[in-house]
Amino acid sequence: MKKVLVFILSLLALACAAQTPESVLDRCVASIKGKGTVSANYAISSTSQGGGSGTIVMSGSKFRILSPALKCWYDGATLWTYSSATGEVNVTKPTATELASVSPYATAQNYKSTYKISKYSASGSTYVVKLVPKRRSQVTQVLLTANTSTNRISKVVISTKSSGTTTISISNYHNNASSTASTFKFDKSQVPAGTQVVDLR
Numbered sequence: 453m454k455k456v457l458v459f460i461l462s463l464l465a466l467a468c469a470a471q472t473p474e475s476v477l478d479r480c481v482a483s484i485k486g487k488g489t490v491s492a493n494y495a496i497s498s499t500s501q502g503g504g505s506g507t508i509v510m511s512g513s514k515f516r517i518l519s520p521a522l523k524c525w526y527d528g529a530t531l532w533t534y535s536s537a538t539g540e541v542n543v544t545k546p547t548a549t550e551l552a553s554v555s556p557y558a559t560a561q562n563y564k565s566t567y568k569i570s571k572y573s574a575s576g577s578t579y580v581v582k583l584v585p586k587r588r589s590q591v592t593q594v595l596l597t598a599n600t601s602t603n604r605i606s607k608v609v610i611s612t613k614s615s616g617t618t619t620i621s622i623s624n625y626h627n628n629a630s631s632t633a634s635t636f637k638f639d640k641s642q643v644p645a646g647t648q649v650v651d652l653r
Contacts, residue, residue: 483603491629499616532638577601
């Protein structure tokens, strides 16, 4: 019995040692990529632009966000963004920073090429990773909060030089949601009739 306990404790020690910030982020990204289409509740607040809540649908790098104040569609190449504040749809080829400002998984997916881990902390199943840009950027830091029991990101806090802080919170995940290619492309029926579409590509 004593040998069995020692063996179990050794395995637990190895598991804890393997719990690196890199492995946590990798598992969080894999949890979305490996579950087909995932839907969840989405809330965003910004010190410069206010906030709102709605739903998000994610499939790999693609996503769709629908809320009263903000609607976004990203098909992996093109981003359509509708803001109730401007009353128009902007069409862009987004940078990593622009994607990170609306998608909770964009930063995690690109952290190896864009960011470096400067700090992390763990408390129970909650893991917080602080990322800073490798190169000059409008973003000064990103805090990612992940649940290591579910391998899901629950919060992203993005600090920028010009726009203050944006907080994105994700909850109530559902796996294997239905989607088609059109799910991640601009749907004019979701915005007021006559809304101007501005192509900035």
